[in-house]
Amino acid sequence: MSTTELHVHNPVEDLLRQDRIPTIWCPGCGIGTTVNSFAHALLGQDIDLKKTAIVSGIGCSGRVSGYMNLDSFHTTHGRAIPFATGLKLANPELNVIVYSGDGDLTSIGGNHLLHAARRNMDLMVVCVNNMIYAMTGGQAAATTPGAANSTTTPYGAFEPELNIPQIVDAAGACFVARWTAFHVMQLERTMAKALKKKGFRFIEILSPCPTYFQRKNNMGDGLAAMVDYKKRSKIKNGCPTWETVLEPGGEIIVGEFVDREREDYLTRMRRQLGSNYTEFPPQMEEHESEGCSKEC
Amino acid sequence: MHADQRCVLTGTHFINGDAACCEGALAAGARFAAGYPITPSTEIVERFAARAPKVGGLFIQMEDELASSIAIQGMVWAGQKSFTVTSGPGYSLMMEHIGLAAISETPCVFVDVQRGGPSTGLPTLPAQGDMMQARFGSHGDYVTIALCPNSPQECFDLAVKSFNLAEQYRVPVMFMMDECVGHMTEKVVIPKADDIALFPRRHASKPPGEFTLFEPGPDLVPEMAHAGEGYKVYVTGLTHDKRGYPVLNADAQRELITRLFEKIRRASDELTMVEAEGLEDADVVVVSYGITSRVAQRAIQMARDKGLKVGKLRLICVWPFPEKLIRELASKVKALVMPELNMGQVVLELERCAGGQCQVISVPHPGGTVHKPAEILEAIERGAR
Amino acid sequence: MLKELRIAGFGGQGVILAAHIIGRAASIHEGGYATMTQNYGPEARGGAASAALVVSDQPVLYPYAVSPDILVALSQEAYSRFVGEVKEGGMLLVEEDLVPLDQKAQHLKVYGIPATRIAEELGKKMVLNVVMVGFFCAITRVLSREAVVAAVTDAVPERFRQLNLSAFDRGFQYGVDLLAKGAVTEENSVAVPQESEV
Known part of the structure; x- marks a missing residue:
């Protein structure tokens, strides 16, 4: 029997750049699991994959864009969202998904996250939160919970963790959800829903990093993390985001927290511009900032 | 003085260098820009924000210069011509993305209206202190093209040229103005649209499946495909092969970086503009x-x-x-x-x-x-x- | 022919537009060259506004006015700040209701006009800058009347064109009358206090 006969075609394969597999991710890492849910969500939708682009920053999760068989953009550290903003503005037909990690999106890129949510830029942002800087070898992140150990916090971190859904909600995102790498079916459904929605959509996914976060904090391997997520998770759809803080060892509140309607940036721009948009240019006046031409 | 469909403000004007630069960008076909307010460059995007929507474009004021300098690259990969505008401290913040544009061969224009530095320095007064930064500011080895206008007329002419060179060689072009030229008002003659030569985007001549994104052409410059065209482009800031896929070793580095240098070195006669x-x-x-x-x-x-x-x-x-x-x-x-x-x-x-x-x-x-x-x-x- | 001039006043008087009109007249309608520069920075926010022009029949190389041949001062602050840099024997044009002169003006040829009052008579105080441009045109004779009128026509929106052209005419006529009165070159048209009086 040859190996080809054994091969059963998995529809997800079409969405992956097969010539890039295997991935760089460690055994037990949750990123691949999230990608599986994402691929299924994409396939289950009536979405033109030719018009779908994926943008990442830097880090382990930043490699997701490069494994997807879409228009893939692997940008600089923290700047996936502004790149994606440019892509969307210059071609509004595109479905633009940002897929990156917690450090990339919320720390070095935190400002962009806030402002894209505030603008309600029509982007879907997936944040894989492994609570640590993994690509660089296990340093503390803004999301490292409590006093957890990392290579840069050998005595434990001295600062509290960021509650990402709360800030994204406060900044104005129209959709905010959180799942863990254990909740593959729920995640797929939420992603499918978010893909269809317009505006700034944000999904946080807790994901184990057995190589750094779990090991540094004696939390076992990837499987142990799944058991832990199962045990500690509590589904609370519509939960106020100020209650979604991730306390070490405490409850992990998951679910779809925010789902509201808000005019997205481009829609609002077109509405406000009205006849000032795409019209044959009228006569230009070279006015000065002062002088009679303005005040008269 | 009516602007035409191409948004060229044909006629004789008495405008400052910043305004002329904006008109040059529009005449060159740029419809999208991102930026962050900073003296003495802001007048360029203020004017652009008023002008661009009338021809289907837009200006977005981003949260900082880091965002601006990469948003424009998203705009370019979506198929548009785009640029950002800054001065002094903002130019420093943009350095990383000059490197990204260089390695990903993203044709775009960075306008730097130079002011006195270092740091906040002299926000409203001229200097030419960013010239080495224009050449070496981003980390690693790369080459760019930098043009210097000496009048508002040249702020127009060379802005057009900057976009053309960016498209021709697929490099970020540094348009190095200074406060004096930017804020100085003089006569500027803008020709008819038909008399302004534009270098078109070197778009993929082969269909998806047959096209390799970073396959160098005869002049070592690859053709370009955009998001949404079915090419499934792969663009990364990592060292990459002809497909755009990351290859992290010395051989790939040698091949890519020498080509990026060589494509400009080969054009050195044409780029001798004096x-x-x-x-x-x-x-x-x-x-x-x-x-x-x-x-x-x-x-x-x-x-x-x-x-x-x-x-x-x-x-x-x-x-x-x-x-x-x-x-x-x-x-x-x-x-x-x-x-x-x-x-x-x-x-x-x-x-x-x-x-x-x-x-x-x-x-x-x-x-x-x-x-x-x-x-x-x-x-x-x-x-x- | 190379002339340096400075127009200064306070924010809202339209000094930048006035300089713009003169520069436009020189470089576009007169076929010469003009370079206009402005003061920016914190000092240019709100309070003082100033613009300088270098006008020539040759391309302008050095962009700034170093020692103006002509200063047009529309406020007391502008006068105090810039009168010292005017070339010995240069010209000073002032808004006479707003600029009290002192001995610093005694080596200059001084011409005054109540530009604000004239503008108010026209119904819009804001056109005082164009009144001043008309006055400038008549007194200095650096540029032809036709060129400056064409520049005024270009530089203001259509609906304010007539008003601005009237403002120009009033300023110009005031200048012509002043010169006819004999307040030409030797005598100052505005009394400049002597050292002892100050």
């Missing part, structure tokens, strides 16, 4: 760029009135540096004099290329205003001795 006068029998040649070249011209006239044989060489394109031209010149003259509104930046390259064949006299100036012609005259006289 204004020369009286070089034939000159004892001394004043080499300058940007606003300083106008003051140098005054000094040259004063020196000629005194009977000195002085030539003028104005660098319109500073990077790549016109190495061959300078080598030849240095073998024929007594001295090269270089005034610049910094403590001596481009003069280092001048000295290197002169290679000891003649005297090289730097006329540094910390900025805040332009040189006094007498300062340059004094250097000319020293060189002629």
Whole structure:
């Protein structure tokens, strides 16, 4: 029997750049699991994959864009969202998904996250939160919970963790959800829903990093993390985001927290511009900032 | 003075360099821009924000210069021409994305209206202190093209040229204005749209499946495909192969980086853009760029009135540096004099290329205003001795 | 012919537009060259506004006005700040209701006009800058009347064109009358206090 006969075609394969597999991710890492849910969500939708682009920053999760068989953009550290903003503005037909990690999106890129949510830029942002800087070898992140150990916090971190859904909600995102790498079916459904929605959509996914976060904090391997997520998770759809803080060892509140309607940036721009948009240019006046031409 | 469909404001105007730069960008076909307010560059995007929507474009004010300098690259990969505009501290923040544009061969234009520095320095006064930054500011090895206008007219003409060069060579082009040129108002003649030559995007000539994103063309410049066209492009800031896939080893690095250098090196004759006068029998040649070249011209006239044989060489394109031209010149003259509104930046390259064949006299100036012609005259006289 | 001039006043008087009109007249309608520069920075926010022009029949090389041949001062602060840099024997044009002169003006040829009052008579105080441009045109004779009128026409929106042209005419006529009165070159048209009086 040859190996080809054994091969059963998995529809997800079409969405992956097969010539890039295997991935760089460690055994037990949750990123691949999230990608599986994402691929299924994409396939289950009536979405033109030719018009779908994926943008990442830097880090382990930043490699997701490069494994997807879409228009893939692997940008600089923290700047996936502004790149994606440019892509969307210059071609509004595109479905633009940002897929990156917690450090990339919320720390070095935190400002962009806030402002894209505030603008309600029509982007879907997936944040894989492994609570640590993994690509660089296990340093503390803004999301490292409590006093957890990392290579840069050998005595434990001295600062509290960021509650990402709360800030994204406060900044104005129209959709905010959180799942863990254990909740593959729920995640797929939420992603499918978010893909269809317009505006700034944000999904946080807790994901184990057995190589750094779990090991540094004696939390076992990837499987142990799944058991832990199962045990500690509590589904609370519509939960106020100020209650979604991730306390070490405490409850992990998951679910779809925010789902509201808000005019997205481009829609609002077109509405406000009205006849000032795409019209044959009228006569230009070279006015000065002062002088009679303005005040008269 | 009606602008046409191409948004070219054909006619004779009395506008400042910032406004002229904006008109140049529009005439070059740029419809999208991102930026963050900073003196003395903001007038460019203020005007663009008013003009662009009328031709289906837009300006977005991003949260900072980091965001602006990468948003424009998203715009380019979506199929548009795009640029960002900044000064001083904002230019420093953009450095990382100049590198990204260089390695991903994203054609775009960075406009830097130079002001006095370092740090916050002199926000409303001119300098030319970012010239080395324009060449070497981002980490790693890369090459860019940098143009320096010396009048509002050139802010228009060379803005168009900047976009054309970006498309032709697929590099980020640094449009190095300065506060004086940006805020100075003079007559600007904008030609008819049909008389403005544009270099079109080198779009993929093969269909998806047959096209390799970073396959170099005969001039080492690859063709480009955009998001949403079915090519499934893969663009990364990592060292990559012809498909765009990351390959993290020395061989891939050698192949990519040497090509990025070589595509510009091969074009060095075409990129030697200078204004020369009286070089034939000159004892001394004043080499300058940007606003300083106008003051140098005054000094040259004063020196000629005194009977000195002085030539003028104005660098319109500073990077790549016109190495061959300078080598030849240095073998024929007594001295090269270089005034610049910094403590001596481009003069280092001048000295290197002169290679000891003649005297090289730097006329540094910390900025805040332009040189006094007498300062340059004094250097000319020293060189002629 | 190379003339340096400075127009200064306070924010809202339209000094930038006035300089713009003169520069436009020189470089576009007169076929010469003009370079206009402005003061920016904190000092240019709100309070003082100033613009300088270098006008020539040759391309302008040095962009700034170093020692103006002509200063147009529309406020007392502008006068105090810039009168010292005017070339010996240069011209000073002032808004005479707003600029009290002192001995610093005694080596200059001084011409005054109540530009604000004239503008108010026209119904819009804001056109005082164009009144001043008309006055400038008549007194200095650096530029032809036709060129400046064309520049005024270009530089203001259509609906304010007539008003601005009237403002120009009033300023111009005031200048012509002043010169006819004999307050030409030797005598100052505005009394400049002597050292002892100050």
